[in-house]
Amino acid sequence: MTARLRILGDERALELAGLAAPAQGAPGGPDGPTVHLGPTTEPADVIWLSTPHPGEGRTPDGGVTGPARVIATGGRGLWGRAPWPARDELFELPPPPAARALVVSADPERRGQVLEKLAARGLPAAGATALSAADLAAASVVALLGDAGAATPEAPAAAAAMPGEAPAVLAARRVLLAPRCQTTFGLLPGTDHLAFGTDDDVVQYADAVLTHPESFAPLQALGARTAERHRASLVYARLADELE
Amino acid sequence: MLIHELGRSGGVDTILRYARALEGAELVVTDPRAGALPPDAGGVPVRRLADAAGERYDVAIATWWATAVALWEVSAARRIVFLQSIESRFYEERWFYERFAAEQVLALPVGFVASANWMRELVVELRPDARCEVAGYGIDKAVFEPGTGGSAPSGGPLRVLVEGQPSLWFKGVHDAVAAVRAMGEPAELTVVASDPTAAPGLDGVRLTGGLDPPAMAALYAEHDVLLKLSRVEGLGLTPVEAFHVGVPAVVTPYTGHEEYLKHGRNGLVVGYDDLPGTARALDGLARDRERLAALGRGALATAAEWPSAEHAASRFATAVAELAAGPEPDAHAAMAHLQRWQTRWLELTREHVRQERAITGGLRGAVTWHEDALTQARDHVDELNERLREADRLARDLHGQIESIKATRAYRAAAAARRLKPGSGE
Numbered sequence: 001m002t003a004r005l006r007i008l009g010d011e012r013a014l015e016l017a018g019l020a021a022p023a024q025g026a027p028g029g030p031d032g033p034t035v036h037l038g039p040t041t042e043p044a045d046v047i048w049l050s051t052p053h054p055g056e057g058r059t060p061d062g063g064v065t066g067p068a069r070v071i072a073t074g075g076r077g078l079w080g081r082a083p084w085p086a087r088d089e090l091f092e093l094p095p096p097p098a099a100r101a102l103v104v105s106a107d108p109e110r111r112g113q114v115l116e117k118l119a120a121r122g123l124p125a126a127g128a129t130a131l132s133a134a135d136l137a138a139a140s141v142v143a144l145l146g147d148a149g150a151a152t153p154e155a156p157a158a159a160a161a162m163p164g165e166a167p168a169v170l171a172a173r174r175v176l177l178a179p180r181c182q183t184t185f186g187l188l189p190g191t192d193h194l195a196f197g198t199d200d201d202v203v204q205y206a207d208a209v210l211t212h213p214e215s216f217a218p219l220q221a222l223g224a225r226t227a228e229r230h231r232a233s234l235v236y237a238r239l240a241d242e243l244e
Numbered sequence: 245m246l247i248h249e250l251g252r253s254g255g256v257d258t259i260l261r262y263a264r265a266l267e268g269a270e271l272v273v274t275d276p277r278a279g280a281l282p283p284d285a286g287g288v289p290v291r292r293l294a295d296a297a298g299e300r301y302d303v304a305i306a307t308w309w310a311t312a313v314a315l316w317e318v319s320a321a322r323r324i325v326f327l328q329s330i331e332s333r334f335y336e337e338r339w340f341y342e343r344f345a346a347e348q349v350l351a352l353p354v355g356f357v358a359s360a361n362w363m364r365e366l367v368v369e370l371r372p373d374a375r376c377e378v379a380g381y382g383i384d385k386a387v388f389e390p391g392t393g394g395s396a397p398s399g400g401p402l403r404v405l406v407e408g409q410p411s412l413w414f415k416g417v418h419d420a421v422a423a424v425r426a427m428g429e430p431a432e433l434t435v436v437a438s439d440p441t442a443a444p445g446l447d448g449v450r451l452t453g454g455l456d457p458p459a460m461a462a463l464y465a466e467h468d469v470l471l472k473l474s475r476v477e478g479l480g481l482t483p484v485e486a487f488h489v490g491v492p493a494v495v496t497p498y499t500g501h502e503e504y505l506k507h508g509r510n511g512l513v514v515g516y517d518d519l520p521g522t523a524r525a526l527d528g529l530a531r532d533r534e535r536l537a538a539l540g541r542g543a544l545a546t547a548a549e550w551p552s553a554e555h556a557a558s559r560f561a562t563a564v565a566e567l568a569a570g571p572e573p574d575a576h577a578a579m580a581h582l583q584r585w586q587t588r589w590l591e592l593t594r595e596h597v598r599q600e601r602a603i604t605g606g607l608r609g610a611v612t613w614h615e616d617a618l619t620q621a622r623d624h625v626d627e628l629n630e631r632l633r634e635a636d637r638l639a640r641d642l643h644g645q646i647e648s649i650k651a652t653r654a655y656r657a658a659a660a661a662r663r664l665k666p667g668s669g670e
Contacts, residue, residue: 080521186475186516189337201599208591215588221369229497241508
């Protein structure tokens with residue numbers, strides 16, 4: 001008998017990393033262990049952050065995790081280390097209506113600078129503080145600015161981890177631009193996504209994708225295969241099995 | 245079959261087995277630097293590419309991206325690429341040009357034989373014009389079977405076998421070693437590699453390798469679980485070998501694993517880069533020997549369904565025959581794909597060069613800064629030396645003046661008077 005999970009979180013989190021309907025072996029029953037996507041002060045069996053864990057007992061927004069098991073992209077005292085799963089429905093997302101870039105960063109100044117540079121080239125682009133399913137649907141290339149440093153292919157950043165929403169972007173077959181980082185959770189830079197070290201790299205990559213979208217088909221196809229490793233129904237089924 | 249070199253590896257073993265299944269097959273070695281070649285390998289005639297110039301073949305089969313260039317250097321009625329993996333994925337980001345070259349084989353006007361279903365699905369998606377058959381991999385059932393040696397599952401430390409070449413980044417061997425070391429329960433660790441002499445950073449680890457199939461079967465049987473945390477695989481056959489011996493596996497969800505590993509039935513799937521989760525999974529098996537035994541039974545059940553080496557070779561021969569008998573590949577469609585993909589390679593190459601220039605520019609700036617600092621430091625040293633020389637001159641002048649004063653009659657008289665003064669101590 002496999003445990004049934006209750007996946008909780010805000011609408012944005014559930015649309016990217018939740019589970020729509022109970023599937024065999026895993027999902028949402030009223031009495032099963034709870035998994036909360038994103039920080040919370042409410043009781044939960046597992047708290048799953050899309051960011052590094054800022055420290056035992058604390059959450060990025062100042063909340064308290066309490067005794068819950070914490071899964072995050074980095075940090076100390078973790079129960080598990082992983083990005084958010086990719087919601088199954090994202091794998092079926094239709095192509096965007098038009099070529100457009102989405103620049104995601106919680107830093108408005110940095111986001112604005114990248115958007116300005118894209119606009120200066122006449123490239124269609126939008127910005128967001130955090131990735132949402134609606135923004136993802138409208139984009140053909142998504143830049144998760146994350147914690148980009150001055151990393152190079154020869155000397156990747158030592159501490160940075162892939163942003164937790166990266167699998168969702170690959171599942172939707174959007175071209176992913178992500179910071180060059182050491183911990184990639186199975187993503188392969190150059191093969192299933194493009195890794196950048198500076199914001200100028202982001203602008204150049206976005207320009208290439210928006211100008212020649214059909215040439216990036218292999219990257220998108222391999223990206224979708226990588227995202228399969230993070231498919232929500234599979235990941236939650238394994239988690240439910242362990243929490244049983 | 246075009247083969248880059250005749251080394252010992254799982255890939256070469258497969259090529260030899262499949263070549264034997266083809267009537268009248270030859271192995272043509274494409275690496276011009278290859279040393280002395282045997283007249284045959286496992287009964288299959290071997291020759292160099294240069295020596296195949298006058299031959300006419302029914303089918304030419306590339307077996308690695310670097311051999312694909314030779315497809316048009318031999319005379320053949322049909323051309324096929326045998327995909328044992330999507331080889332561009334073997335190259336880290338910094339191996340920029342090799343990655344593009346490896347990807348190029350997917351755009352050639354050829355037929356494809358894939359070794360796993362996921363590769364066929366990828367080819368069908370990227371090249372709907374091309375034909376792609378699946379041959380799969382088989383297991384030598386006479387070698388890999390239960391009770392081939394070793395000991396029964398113990399109640400002592402969990403005996404963990406890590407398989408993979410440590411020097412290959414995508415095999416995740418160091419991740420696996422770290423996970424075993426992070427376990428709370430007692431464990432015994434063995435790493436088996438194709439070349440154990442190239443295994444940096446594994447001090448204190450029991451390391452073995454270069455084993456033939458019977459020795460591998462015996463090694464599996466000496467362990468409770470196989471741990472394989474690869475990031476890139478075509479199929480990853482070693483867990484299937486272990487299954488045949490009754491040993492379950494803990495694996496990352498690399499491409500191909502889904503063709504045999506059923507989580508909770510014959511093994512466990514753990515996440516990439518999830519050290520705590522992997523250590524916890526191993527600890528769970530160490531504590532719950534009944535579950536471990538159940539996974540072992542599941543492994544044997546999967547093995548019973550898995551095709552034999554002969555069956556897979558036969559499938560390969562059938563796939564080649566069907567592609568050879570079918571219509572010629574659509575060269576126009578292939579060229580269209582190649583052109584489209586080349587646009588990306590061009591754009592990304594341009595960007596790669598820009599990034600390298602930016603890095604070089606940054607390094608040049610750093611070099612200039614250090615050169616300026618060195619010049620300033622040298623100037624300062626010169627200035628200090630000049631002052632030292634000046635101080636030396638002053639010291640010598642003072643010394644001369646002192647000696648002159650000492651030579652005066654008045655000084656000598658004063659010195660003598662001091663000597664005569666009572667209590668002077670002299």
